Amino acid sequence: MQKYSGFGLLKHALTYHENWQRVWRNPKPKKKYDVIIVGGGGHGLATAFYLAKVHNITNVAVVEKGYLGGGNTARNTTIVRSNYLWDEAALLYEHAMKLWEGMSQELNYNVMFSQRGVLNLGHTLQDMRDIQRRVNANRLNGIDSEALDTRGVQEIVPILDCSSNARYPILGASWQPRAGVARHDAVAWGYARAADAMGVDLLQQCEVDDIITEDGAAVGVSTKQHGVIYGDRIGCVVAGNSGVLAKMAGFQLPIESHPLQALVSEPIRPILDTVVMSNQVHGYISQSDKGDLVIGAGIDGYNGYGQRGSYPTVEHTLQAIVEMFPMFSRVRMNRQWGGIVDTCPDACPIISDTPVENLFFNCGWGTGGFKATPGSGHVFAATLARGEANELAKPFSMFRFHNGALVDEHGAAGVAH
Amino acid sequence: MFYIFCPYCGEHREEEEFHPKGQAHLARPENPDDCTDEEWGNFLYFRSNPRGLHHEMWVHAIGCRKFFNVTRDTLTYEIKETYRMGESPQVTQPSDAHTSNFRQSSEATS
Numbered sequence: 001m002q003k004y005s006g007f008g009l010l011k012h013a014l015t016y017h018e019n020w021q022r023v024w025r026n027p028k029p030k031k032k033y034d035v036i037i038v039g040g041g042g043h044g045l046a047t048a049f050y051l052a053k054v055h056n057i058t059n060v061a062v063v064e065k066g067y068l069g070g071g072n073t074a075r076n077t078t079i080v081r082s083n084y085l086w087d088e089a090a091l092l093y094e095h096a097m098k099l100w101e102g103m104s105q106e107l108n109y110n111v112m113f114s115q116r117g118v119l120n121l122g123h124t125l126q127d128m129r130d131i132q133r134r135v136n137a138n139r140l141n142g143i144d145s146e147a148l149d150t151r152g153v154q155e156i157v158p159i160l161d162c163s164s165n166a167r168y169p170i171l172g173a174s175w176q177p178r179a180g181v182a183r184h185d186a187v188a189w190g191y192a193r194a195a196d197a198m199g200v201d202l203l204q205q206c207e208v209d210d211i212i213t214e215d216g217a218a219v220g221v222s223t224k225q226h227g228v229i230y231g232d233r234i235g236c237v238v239a240g241n242s243g244v245l246a247k248m249a250g251f252q253l254p255i256e257s258h259p260l261q262a263l264v265s266e267p268i269r270p271i272l273d274t275v276v277m278s279n280q281v282h283g284y285i286s287q288s289d290k291g292d293l294v295i296g297a298g299i300d301g302y303n304g305y306g307q308r309g310s311y312p313t314v315e316h317t318l319q320a321i322v323e324m325f326p327m328f329s330r331v332r333m334n335r336q337w338g339g340i341v342d343t344c345p346d347a348c349p350i351i352s353d354t355p356v357e358n359l360f361f362n363c364g365w366g367t368g369g370f371k372a373t374p375g376s377g378h379v380f381a382a383t384l385a386r387g388e389a390n391e392l393a394k395p396f397s398m399f400r401f402h403n404g405a406l407v408d409e410h411g412a413a414g415v416a417h
Numbered sequence: 418m419f420y421i422f423c424p425y426c427g428e429h430r431e432e433e434e435f436h437p438k439g440q441a442h443l444a445r446p447e448n449p450d451d452c453t454d455e456e457w458g459n460f461l462y463f464r465s466n467p468r469g470l471h472h473e474m475w476v477h478a479i480g481c482r483k484f485f486n487v488t489r490d491t492l493t494y495e496i497k498e499t500y501r502m503g504e505s506p507q508v509t510q511p512s513d514a515h516t517s518n519f520r521q522s523s524e525a526t527s
Contacts, residue, residue, distance in 0.1 A: 243466030254462035256439070257491075302437035305468045305492045310418045312433050345462050402458035 001197035004108050023189065024196035029203050029226045033061045035384050036221055036231035038208050038245065040064025042073040042184070043362060043369065044237035045191035046377020047384065048200045049107075054378070055385035058199035061229065062192075063221065065207035069188025072239050075307075075339035076370040077262050077284065077296040079275055081118045081179035083145050085134045088395035088407045089348055090141045095392055096375025097143075097178065103374060109190030111182050112289065116274050118179035119153060121324070123168040123280035131174045138176075146175045156274060161326050168281050168323065181275060181286055181294075187373055211249045217357035218249065235360045235384050240305060240340025242363035251355045254401040255342045255364050258299040259309035261317070263336035265328075267291030276324065283320030292334060295321055299341060299367060308338040341366050345401070347410035351380055351393040360384055361398065419494070421475065424501045425483045438474040440464050441486045468492055470510045475499075 002008070002021045012020060035051060037044045040062045051057045062068075080100055082093035104111050122128040131147055138145035149172045154162040162170045196202055203226070210222040211234065220230035236245045240257040267290050277284035283297045297317035300309040314336060322329045344350060344364035349372070351362050362380040365372060375392075382390035389397060395407055419432040446452050446460055465471075471491045476484045488497040488508045497508040 241468070243464075244468045247465075247467075252459075252463040252465060254458075254464065256464050256466050257468075302489075303439075303466060303471055303473065303491050304494060306494050308494075310432055312418070401462040402455045404454070404458075 001108075001193065004110075023193045024202055027201045027203070029061060029201065029206070029223075029229050030059075032220075032230040033201070034059040034231070035233050035235065036060075036229060037062045037235045037237060037384075038221060039071075039237040039239070039241075040068045040188075040192070040202060040204065041071050041237065041239065042069060042188045042191065042373040043239075043365070043376045043380070044235075045069070045188055045195060045202075046373050047235060047237060047362065047380045048202075048377075049191045049195040049198075050378045050381035051385060052195055052198035052200055055381060057385055060195075060199075061201045061203055061231070062195070063206050063208055063223065063229070064202070064204050067204050068192050068202060069185055072339040072341065072369065073184055073188045073373075075260075075262065075337055076184055077286070077294050078181045078184045078288075078370060079118065079179070079277070079284065079286065080113070080182055080371040081176050081275075082143055082371070083118075083120070083134060083138050083174060083176045083179070084409055085137050086407050086409060087137075087141060089409050090138065090143060092349075092375055092379070092392050092396070093372055094141065094143050095378065096372045099374035099378060100182065101178075103182075103187075103190070107190035107194045109186060109193060111186045111190055113180065113182040114289075115178050115180040116286075117156070117175060117177045118275040118277060119148075119156065119173040119175055121153065121173045121276065121278040121280070122171050123278065124171070127280055128171050131172065135174050138174075144176055144178050146177075148173045148175050157272070157276060159271060159327055160276065160324055166323070170324075179275065181288075183289075184370060187370075191377070208245065208248075211245065211356075211359065213249065213356055213359075218359035233358050233360065233384050233387065235362060235380060237362045237380070239342050239363060239365065239369065242342050242361060246354075246361070249354065249356045249359055253350065253361070253363065253398060254345055255350070256303050257305055257340050257342055258302070259304045259306065259338040260296070260299045260341045260367055261309040261313055261336060261338045262294070262296040263314060263317070263333050264288070264295065265293040265331045266334045268293070268331060278320065278324060281320040281323045283317050283324070285321055285325070293321075293328065293331060295333075299343065300338075305340055306338075307340055341369075343367065345410075346406040346408045348407040349376070349396050350398045351376070351383060351396045352389065352398040353383075354398065358387075419496065421487070421496065422499050423477045423480060423483075424485050424499050425481045426477065430477070430480060434477060434479040435475045436478045438476055438484065440466075441472040441474045470497070470508065472506050472509075 343366040350364035
């Protein structure tokens, strides 16, 4: 792998940038791998990378039906934070946060991780009590978190409408300074490049149409383009399509797939240097390095696989943004899209073994998976390497929906994703 | 954006009048106390989540406020039919595992 550096950039400038090496190979699939990862998004590629790097398992294939990082990795609003309420979730997301902090160096790929801070606004007394509780819980878990009052919020974001005349006046916020945003595509590309360099086969345009089982154990996948590929262990990291793969293997998941929409405005001059989220009016916003405002909110409530949603959801999202930032009412929106998110009843992921032996699922990240990309890959790689759940992954077994040990982030933390 | 026919109002109305309420025809176990944890967990949380034909409940929240069922394609979003609670869908896919869950299918089709 050619190392990227400032010097390399200069060197290639002398030859008009015509001699850059291909970023990854386009290999022919082998008959058999130690581990097959289904799904070449951020989480799947991170899993492959950590399998090779941490566990020294390089006979790995990542099977992707489209192109790398073309699903939700390319469709999210790029927010990274770790201020979750419950210990299990907080430790998992904080594990990811620590990996984010060293990621560009580790991958030798600039993922443009910008720790510009995230505000979670409170608009009611109950919001403020919940924020106080969550901030205290975060600090006990060693996560940077502060509770701010209205004035503190206004100091950080002068253009936010903090007046008492607002329909939903801002009473304060939680503030995580280490949180921020990252360049989502670069995360997938960086992991792909580093994994490929260690020998992982990235098989694009290779769609799985069945999971092959023998005596209750998974032994391989059948693909449309390359026939059957065998694997000792199979990890599925397919977000919205998890239910479809589970059905192939003969079981159901406690997951429903929903469209989640996002949109960006026309590019404008730098005006917002942090991330603002509000659960109460339900919208979140940041400004990309290009200058467009990146905006998102909640899911469309119905099941869907169509990678698009309904217009009223977009309208409600923008109502929330204009409620918080009246000055944005005249900004024109440029593009709008949808991704399919796999939502779990307790708004926490599933990193788990399954009723089928040697078949593992990493799914259920719902609306908040991007922030967890490195941590998710790291713990899922450990799970696949050992064949049993990693310590951080243990609370996220799919069987928690049988024994009742849910990690109820949804109701308790009241966090918008 | 959906334009949904409410089988109780007998009219098409816009999506905003309705709320989706998840998979239809889930039969609550007759005696929850007799269920194993697995059976009860399956009833509460595990869903078919099909990519294709889906039978789901909606409620006409800002209309008659009644629940009814919709058969819809989750890939194309095309609504195939709407029908009242207690009725059976006309559009079905025999391969769908969840069709065996229909509480009233035996009475309604016989």
